[in-house]
Amino acid sequence: MTQKAYVDEVLLKVKPSIRMDRRQIFDEYNVDMTKGERFTFVKYANVYTTIDSDVGSDTISDISIDAIKRSSLLNYDELLNKSANAWNINVWQRSLISIDSDDVKPQVAINFARYQLAANTPKDSRMNIGAKGLTGEGYKGHTFWDTEIYMLPYFTFTMPEMARNLLKYRYLGLDGARKKAKANGYWGAQFPWESAWSTDGEMTPPWGSVDIVTGKPMRILSGSLEQHITSDVVIAVMQYLSITKDERFAEEMGYEIILDAAKFWASRLEWDPARKKFVIDNVIGPDEYKEHIDNSAFTNYTAFWCIQKAIAVIDLLRNSNPEIYNGLNLKLKLDEAYQDWISKVNLIFLPKPNEFDVIPEDDTYLQKKIIETAQYQSDGGHAKIFKDYNLQQINDLQVTKQADVLLLVFLFEDLFSDDIKLANWNYYEPKTTHDSSLSFSTHSILASDLNLADTAYDYFERACEVDLGTGVGKSAQGLHMASIGGIWNMIVEGFGGIRVLDGQLRIEPHLPSKWNSLHFEINWHGSLLKIDVYKDTFQVSVLGDAITFINHNEIYHVAANSKIEIPISIEVNVED
Structure with a gap:
């Protein structure tokens, strides 16, 4: 660290004196000044660690000092301009997004989200985005499924090189995931629910807060039972491959992640002779109120999907790239695994909708007691539920x-x-407390899909207020990075109607009535798409190669470096 001092922009040649106090050290300047003069102090500092990939323990001091010397050749304004230019080039001018509305809050929210996603994402693939980013110590800086499900869509569509880095983190963690699977008696890779350094493996703490009934610490079971994280990683890998067509990533990392995840799920299945199906018992689904449940709909469907994708990968590689297949087969014993998957995949129990078209969250959810949940859904209300019930009691209620x-x-x-x-x-919507900031964005996007326009926008506003509203005290342990990623998701996937379905791009906008227009950019198969959504029409402009997309089951082709305009047709569902 070094510093400079100025009086009216004239650099002072006097050096500060050093004063020390208990646990404190000061630089003191004694300067004669006259009324109206301005004193300016500029401190130059940097941070290097021995875990930096380009820094060694024997050179770290020299590298840091050299960087300080270079920085100190510039004044504050010059450094500020240099930083601003870097932000403009690397963030603000990439994949622009703008909202034309009389209310400035939505634009402020998306600018805030893009800033935080850029500032809190490491470029080193040995690390990932913590649930609180770098903004606080909540969750000990650990990484969860938040990255794959709630933040990676932003990076994959707008900064694919960053998405690749974040997925490489999971590849580097395969050995730890394999060790976890083996320790639990399974094959393949079982990804950790909480992870830190890529090779550390499972980092979930075993104990949590105190039970209000027993007065004893509650066991944290997510590390062992919240197994859908393995599917979540594959979902993100498949989305990345669909959007980018990055074959090199697929061959070097992606296929191996998919295949080893499928090996885990196939070994996790248990035969139920009564159902004559393979089941998955004793898990926690996304609804973390429910522990030790059997046949979580989310878990079973995603496990089934993972195995399906792995079968498709093997079929593809055997036919089109036998060299890659042979290498993976030697490493993962795929010939044997493939036969296992084929014999099991169509016998996996998938919870079906009942006579009311409701999919059971798990084997017993629909038989549990129903209570009035409105008091727990309001802002801050979800905290009240743990004053009325302990976790075991909530486990026996139809509350999500x-x-x-x-x-x-x-x-x-x-x-x-x-x-x-x-x-x-x-x-399920009336039974959900939103006791996780992750919840609002999913509800907003799904409401948009269902043409519940007012509800979609209400959830959007609630999500934006998580870290920007009046009750930001809940951000004391750090910002809610998944919710922040969800802001982009709600705007682009919800209101913009962007979706990837079976490798194809779908565009079906749902512009909020409070907005005049929405403008955003995404990457698709190496081309930049500029999408402008208005009240009655939307335009897709392509900078790059020709693309195709789906809109209400119609396939549209856009030639290279051209655009198309399509009318918007939406039936708004009547809301109570």
Whole structure:
């Protein structure tokens, strides 16, 4: 660290004196000044650590000092301009997004989200985004499924090189995931629920807060039971490959992640002779109020999907790239695994909609007691539920912490009809407390899909207020990075109607009535798409190669470096 001092922009040649106090050290300047003169102090500092990939322990001091000397050749304004230019080039001018509305808050929210996502994302693939980013010590800086489900869509569509880095983190963690699977008696890779350094493996603490009934610390079971994280990683990998067509990543890392995840799920299945199906018992789904449940709909469907994708990968590689297949086969014993998957995949138990089109969240959820949940859904209300019930009691109620079945029908919307989606919305939305900031964005996007325009916008505003509203005290332990990623998701995937379905791009906008227009950019197969959404039409401009997309089951082709305009047709569902 070094510093400079100025009086009216004239650099002082006097050196400060050093004064020390208990646990404190000061630089003191004694300067003669006259009324009206301005004193300016500029401190130059940097941070290097021995874990930096380009820094060694024997050179770290020299590198730091050399960098300080270079920086100190510039004054504050010059350094500020240099930083601003870097932000403009690397963030603000990439994949622009603007909202034309009389209310400035939505634009402020998306600018805030993009800033935080850029500032809190490491460029070193040995690290990932913590649930609180770098803004606080909540969750000890650990990484969760938040990255794959709630933040990676932003990076994959707008900064694919950053998305690749974040996914490489999971590849570097494969050995730890394999050790976890082996320790639990399974094959393949079981990814950690909480992770830190890429090779550390599972980092979930074993104990949490005190039970209000027993007075004893509660066991944290997510590290062992919240196994859908393995599917979440594959979901992100498949989305990245669909959007970028990055074959090099697929061959070097992506295929191996998908295949080893499928090996885990195949070994995790248990045969139920009564059902004559393979089941998955004793898990926690996205609804973390429910522990030790059997056949979580989200878990079972995503496990089934993972194995399906792994089978497709092997079929592809055997036919088109036998050299890559042979290398992976030697490493993962794929010939044997493939036969295992083929014999099991179509016998996996997938919870089906009941006579009311409701998909059971798990084997017993629909038989649990129903209570009035409105008091727990208001801002801050979800905290009250743990003053009325302990976790075991909540486990026996039809109360859901965050989007669970609704997340399933959002992520895998092609598996479910609109009637089934709406029936599950009507059933689960009133029972959800949103005791996780992750929940609002999923509800907003799904409401947009269901043409529940007012509800979609209400959830959007609630999500924006998590870290920007009047009750920001809940951000004391750090910002809610998944919710921040969800702001972009709600605008682009919800209101912009962007979705990737079975490798194809779908665009079906739902412009909020409070907005005049929405303008955003995404990357698709190496081309930049500029999408302008208005009240009655939307335009897709392509900078790059020709693309195709789907709109209300119609396929549209856009030639290279051209644009197309399409009318918007939306039936708004009547809301109570």
